[in-house]
Amino acid sequence: MDKSVIRFSHCGRNIYCFSIPERCPQCGVGLGGRRLEEAPVSIPSPFSNGHKALCSFLIAPTEGHFVREFDGGSDLHTGITDTNGVVYNYTKTGVRRDEYGWERCISIPLVQPDMYNLINQWDRYLDKFSSAHMWDTQWQRFDEEKHNCYNFTLMFINCVLATEHKRALSKDEFTNAFVLPRIKRASKYSVLCREIAENHFYIVMDHKNRHGDHSEN
Template identity: 50%
Template structure:
């Protein structure tokens, strides 16, 4: 299971064309492809999904059931977790804290550390393990709507922020600032990805084109 291929976008005959590889002929007009300027030339749009087990010290989201590319419909429940420095995903469910080494290969990632925060990264695994070992995250404490995977992840984030002397985030603030922009972009990518998989390409009139399609 992979995070998905990059999508190629180019402009031709008044259309925006999206595909996985540049064809010999334009899918819209069936004529030979030629690009008059850089504005029309193919560009690669990277997938917003990542292999979660290759990420260090990040907040991850994935569908509770299935994968983003195959199963996600925009309304399905999401499961969240925090990676340690080895890509093991700590997450909380009705069985307590899980330490997953597989299963997060298609995830949305939100980095939690700045690149220069080496001191905190050195202590990250220790903090995450100690935090996860407390009684707060025992199986008996789990409640689907009030004490769940999101509560676990956000409480750990605030635990780190407090240790660093920084402002804590409530659920609404963290969701709106960090989660919503990434899930919105991922939803657009998934819709486009499926359309290309089904038809080989996706074409839209430039006059009607949403410049924020991805």
């Protein structure tokens, strides 16, 4: 499990840590009994257990970290969960159905809790889609650029959208709207955790601090 990151403000700085220290690491003033400028905020981890994210699109980091510049290529591994948390993902050996191994990833739910019809059909759709010729490695080979895990997940999402009479998403639309913002956030969070693990704190200027607040209202 990720330790949760806490942010508090003091002396014009935003200070990130795993637990509130006795003294401000920037100015050395004791924090006990003294009011902080605002209540500490806990920053939720962008990672979750993919096997507990049902009917979701999952992005797993490769080699424990997310690449900084993701272009929709094959640097990340992606999959789709069924209603039992089994992750369907396309690899060089064909479609795998993983019951473990996706415990720390980004998950994006693909259904609303009240979409009963879709949820009822979900496993059948996913199984049928995964059994298609297209993902049979004898018939069409895995290709790093064009026929990979990312295309597998996007095509499935587009099949689901079609059943809901919705327009298909292009690869760029999907990447820019759904994937990139989450990868950026996860990368930032990972950097934050690494900094705190090494130095106990990560300290940045607080530009929203009231002393330097330039907002109109």
